[in-house]
Amino acid sequence: MLGSINHSSTLSILLYPLSPKPGCCSSRKLNVRTHPWEKSVEKSVKLRTMVVGCKIENQEMGFQACERLYLGMDFGTSGARYALIDKQGTIHAEGKREYPNYMKEDSLDWALSWKTTLFSLLEDVPVHLRPLVASISLDGTSATTLIIDSKTGEPLARPYLYNESCPDALPLVKSIAPINHTVCSGSSTLCKLVSWWNNDDSDKKSTMLLHQADWLLWLLHGQLGVSDYNNALKVGYDPEADSYPDWLLSQPYAQLLPMVKAPGTSIGHLKGDIRTQFGFSEDCIVCTGTTDSIAAFLAARATKPGKAVTSLGSTLAIKLLSTTRIEDARYGVYSHRLDDKWLVGGASNTGGAVLKENFSDEQLEKLSEHINPMEASPLDYYPLKSVGERFPVANPKMEPRLHPRPESDVEYLHGILESIARIEAKAYMLLKDLGATQVDEVFTAGGGAKNDKWTKIRERVLGLPVSRATQTEAAYGAALLALKGCQ
DSSP states (O other): OTTTOOOHHHHHHHHSOOOOOTTSSOOOEEEEEEEOOOTTOSSOOOEEEEEEOEEETTEEEOGGGSOOEEEEEEEOSSEEEEEEEETTOOEEEEEEEEOOOOEETTEEOHHHHHHHHHHHHHHHSOTTTGGGEEEEEEEEOTTOEEEEETTTOOBSSOOBOTTOOOTTTHHHHHHHSOTTOTTOSTTSHHHHHHHHHHHOOSOOTTEEEEEHHHHHHHHHHOOSSEEETTGGGGGTOBTTTTBOOHHHHTSGGGGGOOEEEOTTOEEEEOOHHHHHHHTOOTTOEEEOOEEHHHHHHHHHTOOSTTEEEEEESSSEEEEEEESSOOOBGGGTBEEEEETTEEEEEEEESOSHHHHHHHOOHHHHHHHHTTOOTTSOOOOOOBOOSSSOBOSSSOBTTOOOBOOSOOSOHHHHHHHHHHHHHHHHHHHHHHHHHTTOOOOOEEEEESGGGGOHHHHHHHHHHHTSOEEEOSSOOHHHHHHHHHHHTTO
């Protein structure tokens, strides 16, 4: 799977878990609980956890009769989730956390926020299920980059977030990389590395680059310097050759690059102090992760060329399963390897974050009820939260366009939803023009998948069947990678 697995049977096990065994691990909800975030956090953050139990001949039983469980975590742009599954793919527990707002000087301390959330999610896993967890994996946002101390693992600078652009480094990166390579975009991991290298005056001998997922997994397994080739793509790693290219290794900052493994590869056992603190088993392993959009694709189990997944979270990310690899930094298009096929796509800065800035969840739900999805909106927007776009146009200077605003909130929401759908359609059309397999069906993941009116708008604009994926959360895809690590 994901590049290093050559046997289709293994791929099938990962993407198509077996049906649940009769009488075991039903999907019956036992309870839903909500409780506040830790007292030290000023802003209360709510957690929602669903616990699922075993039922044999209508008798509730402990999980001793069930198989081992596999824990996946998704660290998205605004919060994190976990999913706990068995080998058949049945969910036993799931929950989510919003990131706490920790400040460091005049900016958010993202590293501390992610770290705190990681251990909060481990604590949220039901106590009686923790000893059954055989493996753990997680995903993070693509191109979110940390420069760390290679001895202590502590961040040496604030993290570079997924949507940050470093145009100062772009000319140098373009001078060393092949034309239109994935790294030839201001938001690539390599541009962030080069920008830091050229602007930081500290001693660089004991430094290392890790992606968000790499760093969080390091907190669990303790072995610094391990990444996966989905996350490493935007720093210049070649997934076809399974190595860093010579043009990159010849650079002075190549010493910072992490070792790369296939996603879902066992790295080592969960650290002893964490096992003791939370009650996980001694044989629990930690596996390499992936990016959030790849994890969402895995969760949807779209396995045939032409099938695609659009992730509608804070941002819009699309992935199309293609027989052809496409790389073109002019448009922010890149390909991740998936066995003998390629996941082609990109991520736009449009998406749910723009909706959240203008509407509450309650407003979104109520206003959507009054939208006629079969009627095209005349409003022409380009909804962005801030200046800059990555895909289907890579333009760090693109301005948000959300005006004129009509008096009717229903019309305004309709215009934003339809405009995002047009951006999605433009993205799939661009992939076709560049030589990718033509899309014939779209599955939807992320929070936007829950809006049925938006789904119908997208179906009309795309001219394709659009449906909600059976599993819509990237955390489920990360759990499948954890399962893969135990195969």
